[in-house]
Amino acid sequence: MTGPLPDVPPVYALGLPRLTAGFDQAERLDRRTHLLAHGSPPTLPGHRLAELADAIALRGRGGAGFPLARKLEAVAHHARRSGVRPAVVVNGCEGEPACRKDTVLLCRAPHLVLDGALLAADALGARTLVVGVTKDTAETSVRDALAERGLSDRRRGRSLRARLVRVPERLVSGEASALIRAAGGGPALPPGRRVRAAESGLGGAPTLFSNAETFAQLAVAARLGAHRYASTGAPHEPGTLLLTVSGAVPSPAVVEAPSGVPLPYVLQVCAADPAPGGVLVGGYHGAWLDAPTAYGTVVTREALAACGGALGAGAVLPVPAGSCPLGETLRVAHWLAAESSGQCGPCRLGLPALASALAATLSGGGQETLEAVRHAAQAVRGRGACKHPDGAARFVLSALDAFPDDLAAHALAGGCGRETAGVLPLPAPEAADAVDGTGTGAGNPTAAAGRLAVDWTLCEGHGLCAKLLPEAVRLDPDGYPVISDTALPGRLRGRAQRAVRRCPALALRLEKP
Structure with a gap:
């Protein structure tokens, strides 16, 4: 496919659905339909909830993969230490163009996400719940779900106040400190320094921050218990996971699959080319795999990392054999550079330099420009105000490692003989043929x-x-x-x-x- 992904693509389940249970019955599960599909959630004290998260090895599903049990324990510890009641923030922003799994959950199963967030809020004694979104569809669905539960930010008699925060649709908007800053009334930008949300997050309170899928997984595990939850999936990473599959497929889709499923099976279900030119896993902060490696691995965090990939935000993007994967990388590298919040040198200056060096290499710049790519990547890693420079550098460097023959052809001869099909989704450019209020075509260069x-x-x-x-x-x-x-x-x-x-x-x- 080419062009941006739809907000809510089709959903497939490999095996028995868990997160997507009830999707065959309704386009959106309202409160009543949700309870029919999943039943009522239990109430667990803080230590039991942390034990459950630890027993099922639940990690954040937004990209970083931090263990949820450690987050719960850290927030509880700092809340006791400071005497301040904590907050819970659900990250549903999903500013990456290749990801839609969190948006699908918020649009089609919002109550499952809220179940997990409310379980955590009750266990921690939190007084504030915030859900961050970027899309109209997600905003409407979450607002309706909060209303169906009678949750509001205005009802001061309640022990918990809940609200929704809408932020601009940008990659950095979903960064933890950026969303927390926006929820506090500031801009949706990282504050320019590393901040631990568990220690001092929303309004200075200890804050549990995770993405929508993580809270939905917690809600499913609380209902099933650790043993039943682990009855599917890989032994060390049990349960199911959500993947957004796009790129060289007839249409993008979100797939719920048991962890440990062979990656080629996921691609086959989505009718991907059986002989792709490469597969990007983990999204635009993830890593490239060449075709033989991709078709020999399974979808777990450990297996993907062992072969040079990353589960990341759960995006899987094959590119066709007839398209240049390095050209696809360059398109995304320019977009990543433009997504900078402009607040630190590694991001504001380093990422454009990285994209420029890659462009020079692909145009036949030789060994000198190739070294400039590696130098630019090294210069930004670990030095940014957020993880955006690290992710962008990992993405670019993985392409150099995954496609050495193509890289040599570009660096030495100026090209590999293949066009860039542009199958990796990016936001749509502003419509050039829009009509302004005067009736003059906006695409008219003289207007x-x-x-x-x-x-x-x-x-x-x-x-x-x-x-x-x-x-x-x-x-x-x-x-x-x-x-x-x-x-x-x-x-x-x-x-x-x-x-x-x-x-x-x-x-x-x-x-x-």
């Missing part, structure tokens, strides 16, 4: 695109707008933007809208001409 304006109460002088739109923005000696009050030409509309979207402080806007 005015509007005027850039800055809200000086918000601008922090990051300077990202000048890098994205140097034709219209320059920086003064203090690093703040200087913008002409003349209208922009139509040819700059898309890039101006991109600059507005990427402004870390949300201070830039595009006014109609």
Whole structure:
């Protein structure tokens, strides 16, 4: 496929469904249908819930894979130590274009996610529950689910107050500190320093933070118990998992499968090419596998890591043999660079340098540019304000390791002889043929695109707008933007809208001409 993924793609279950139970009965499980499909959840004290999470080896399913039991214990410890009641934050942002599993859960089984979050909130004695989303569909479904349960942020007589937070659809919006910051009324950006949510998260309170699938898995495990939960899946990583499969498949899908399922079986179910040119696992912060390696592994965190891959956010993306995987990598590398929040040098400067070095290598730059790629990746790893630079570097370096023959052909001869099909999903560009309020085609390069304006109460002088739109923005000696009050030409509309979207402080806007 090409183009962005739908919010809620088709869902397949390999074996008996757990997270997706009831999906054959209803498009969205309301409170009543949810209880018919899953039954009522039990109530577990904090130590029992942590023991359950530890017994089933439940790790976060958002990418980092941190053990949930350790998170629960850390939040409980810091809550006792500080005397502050903790908070629970559900991350349903899923700003990565190749992932839809959390969105599917929030849109089709929101009460299962809320069950897990409320189990944790009750066990920890939390007084605040926040669900973060980026999409209209998820926002509507979660709001309806909170209303169906009578949960609100306004009913002060309740021991628990619940609310939904909508953040911009960007990769960094789902980073833990960024979402917690947005839930506290700030911008959806990392704060520029590493913060442990379990120690000081939402409003300074110890905060349990995990993604939607993790809470849904906790709700299923609480109902089944550790023994029944472990009756399916790999012995050391029991249960099922959700995978978003896209790329070179007829249509994207979300698949619930037992852990340990052979990766080629997942690809076969989604009608992928049986001889792909490579498979990206874990998403755009994940890693590439060549075809023989991908078709010889199973889907567990341990097995994928052993062969150089990563479970990550659960995305699986085969590319066709006729498309250049390094060209696909370069497309995504440029997007990852543009997703920078512009707050630290490794991200703001290092990721564009990494993408540029990769482009030079693929154009026949030779050994010198290849070394520049590795140097740029090394320069950003472990030095960012969040994990975005680390993930982007891992993604690019894995392509160099997985496709050495293609890399040699590009570096020495300027190409491998294959086109880049563009099958890895990225956000849709602004429509070039949209019609503005004057009836003039926005794609017309002679039509005015509007005027850039800055809200000086918000601008922090990051300077990202000048890098994205140097034709219209320059920086003064203090690093703040200087913008002409003349209208922009139509040819700059898309890039101006991109600059507005990427402004870390949300201070830039595009006014109609």
